[in-house]
Amino acid sequence: MQFSAKYDVAVAGAGVAGVAAALESARCGRRTALVEKTILPGGLATTGMVNIYLPLCDGKGTQVTFGIAEELLHLSIRYGPGDVPPGWAGGRNAIATPRYAVAFNPASFILALDEALVAAGADLWLDTLVCAPVMSGERITGLEVENKSGRGVLQAKCVVDATGDADVAARAGAECAHGENWASIWAIQASLDKARQAAGQGSGAPxxxxxxxxxxDAGRGAPSARRWRGTSGREVSDFVVETRRLLLDYYKARHAAAGPEGRSNLFPLTLPSMAQFRTTRRIVGQATLSDGQHGRHSPDSVGLVADWRKVGHVWEIPYGTLLPRKAAGLLVVGRCISSEGDAWQVTRVIPPAALTGQVAGLAAALAAQRGTTPDALDAADLQAALRAKGIPLRLGDVGL
Ligand SMILES: Cc1cc2nc3c(=O)[nH]c(=O)nc-3n(C[C@H](O)[C@H](O)[C@H](O)COP(=O)(O)OP(=O)(O)OC[C@H]3O[C@@H](n4cnc5c(N)ncnc54)[C@H](O)[C@@H]3O)c2cc1C
Known part of the structure; x- marks a missing residue:
């Protein structure tokens, strides 16, 4: 190995979930590494051009998700356009509609995330690929990584898998399940129409x-269309080329219809620089969220999330959905927690990613401090620590 370092907590992947985990762990005073294969924090929300921070509220006027998930919503618009809807700017239980969500500029969000991570004291390893977990028997004890310096090891008392695809968990031998995706692409474009609108409104938001x-919106295509899993290297490349072709066909058609001026009046401005898969691989955890479990009580709940599609559907997230059945020392967060069927549609988006990231950061920090593994923590201790940070755990905590 060309280099090594020791941490209390190592987080693999700096998407929204990994950022939240690293922020929480570092703020708890633990030596924290955040390892990201690109040079940008935010994952799909920034490099993936997914610029809608879905709601923190239930659609009936009650905020359900708090903590770093709410902090990141505000950071997403701190250095760019976008506004918290009227009624939510001043606090809780505002008005039923519009929901507590924002559209943001990915580049502005990246700058705010950098600032928050540096202030928290997290150690950023950018342009660094997590290659494999380091195992001691069935316990994970670090991450093998690769970057400009060569191969290295980041030893850690606890590891958080925030790769979005459960890459670390799968390689550590944890049981996983697969989802499927249809070809789709989101990208940011520039046009004279939008520029005129922005100038007219005196705001860059358009x-x-x-x-x-x-x-x-849920990523579904025609029943007969090809489905993609997104967990083989060959498939990822083919998916990216296929989805960019959709974009090329779109501009060819628009330019052909608009005539010679078409290409300078409407064009792609920024393309996603990571593959836009929604549901790839997830762990089969110690608990699994399934269809219809909204509105139900879970004894080890670590927070609340709302269904972004349905009004009034609120879910308690069991701690066990972050814990693989095998691989002690590991927590899994974001879009690859243990959640199946329609429940996966609820938990795979930005607010649950941030919430589960914060929960894992806190659990890892507690476990590292106590010299234990996250699966051996008493859920009641974790719940008490979350409550102390103002995070509601039960539907009743927010009056539902
Ligand atoms: C097309 C599309 C539209 C969507 N629309 C919305 C929407 O409107 N609103 C919403 O809230 N959600 C939306 N989502 C879902 C949402 O964006 C993501 O699910 C969410 O941001 C996931 O966050 P995450 O941190 O779990 O994972 P990711 O964002 O996938 O982050 C994983 C990070 O880990 C890094 N990584 C992966 N493997 C490694 C490795 N081996 N070594 C080092 N780093 C690694 C990646 O580079 C990435 O930065 C959409 C998703 C897609 C694909």
Missing amino acids: LLDCVRLGGD
Whole structure:
């Protein structure tokens, strides 16, 4: 190995979930590494051009998700256009509609995330690929990584898998399940129409023009269309080329219809630089969220999330959904927690990613301090620590 370092907590992947985990762990005073294969924090929300921070509220006027998930929503618009809807700016239980969500500029969000991570004291390893977990028997004790310096090892008392695809968990031998995806692409475009609108309104917000092609909002395409898993290297490359072709066909058609001026009046401004898969691989955890479990009580709940599609559907997230059945020392967060069927549609988006990231950061920090593994923590201790941070755990905590 060319290099090594020791940490209390190592987080693999700096998407929204990994950022939240690293922020929480570092703020708890633990030596924390955040390892990201690109050079940008935010994952799909930034490099992936997914610029809608879905709601923290239930659609009936009650905020359900708090903590770093709410902090990141505000960071997403701190250095760019976008506004918290009227009624939510001042606090809780505001008005029923519009929901507590924002559209943001990915580049502005990246700058705010950098600032927050540095202030928290997290050790950023950018342009660094997590290659494999380091195992001691069935316990994970670090991450093998690769970057400009060569191969290295980051030893850690606890590891958080925030790769979005459960890469670390799968390689550590944890049981996993697969989802499927249809070809779809989101990208940010520029046009004279939007520029005129922005100038007319005196706001840059209309410039956040996200073009969405392929599947519907949940990513579904025609029943007969090809499905993609997104967990083989060959498939990822083919998916990216195929989805960019959708974009090319769109601009060819628009330019052909507009005539010679078409290409300078409407064009792609920023393309996603990571593959836009929604549901790839997830762990089969110690608990699994399934269809219809909204509104139900879970004894080891670590927070609440709302269904972004359905009004009034609120879910308690069991701690066990972050814990693989095998591989002690590991927590899994974000879009690859243990959640199946329609429940996966609820938990795979930005607010649950941030919430589960914060929970894992806190659990890892507690476990590292106590010299134990996250699966051996008393859920009641973790719940008490979350409550102390103002995070509601039960539907009743927010009056539901
Ligand atoms: C087309 C599309 C539209 C969507 N629309 C919305 C929407 O409107 N609103 C919403 O809230 N959600 C939306 N989502 C879902 C949402 O964006 C993501 O699911 C969420 O951001 C996931 O966050 P995450 O941190 O779990 O994972 P990711 O964002 O996938 O982050 C994983 C990070 O880990 C890094 N990584 C992976 N493997 C390694 C490795 N081996 N070594 C080092 N780093 C690694 C990646 O580079 C990445 O930065 C959409 C998703 C897609 C694909």
